[in-house]
Amino acid sequence: MMGYDWGMGLGGWLWMLGGLVVLIGIVVLVVWAMNGFNRAADRRTDPSPRPDPMDILRERFARGEITEAEFEQVKRALGYDR
Numbered sequence: 001m002m003g004y005d006w007g008m009g010l011g012g013w014l015w016m017l018g019g020l021v022v023l024i025g026i027v028v029l030v031v032w033a034m035n036g037f038n039r040a041a042d043r044r045t046d047p048s049p050r051p052d053p054m055d056i057l058r059e060r061f062a063r064g065e066i067t068e069a070e071f072e073q074v075k076r077a078l079g080y081d082r
Contacts, residue, residue, distance in 0.1 A: 053078050 061071045
């Protein structure tokens with residue numbers, strides 16, 4: 001008399017389990033790749049731009065960290081000869 005395993009036996013179940021593992025691996029790989037693309041897009045569209053060197057220089061002068069002579073010297077070095 002035949003059992004209720006529909007003729008698959010242990011080998012059939014192992015093949016099904018192996019296929020399921022491969023399918024889950026593919027899904028994980030696709031999700032990982034999509035997250036990588038999203039992180040790269042976030043880096044390209046960074047909403048916080050870098051401050052202008054002249055703005056930093058003005059802030060330092062306003063706080064009293066540098067003198068007027070140092071301000072003018074650095075301004076010329078940065079190419080702001082107006």
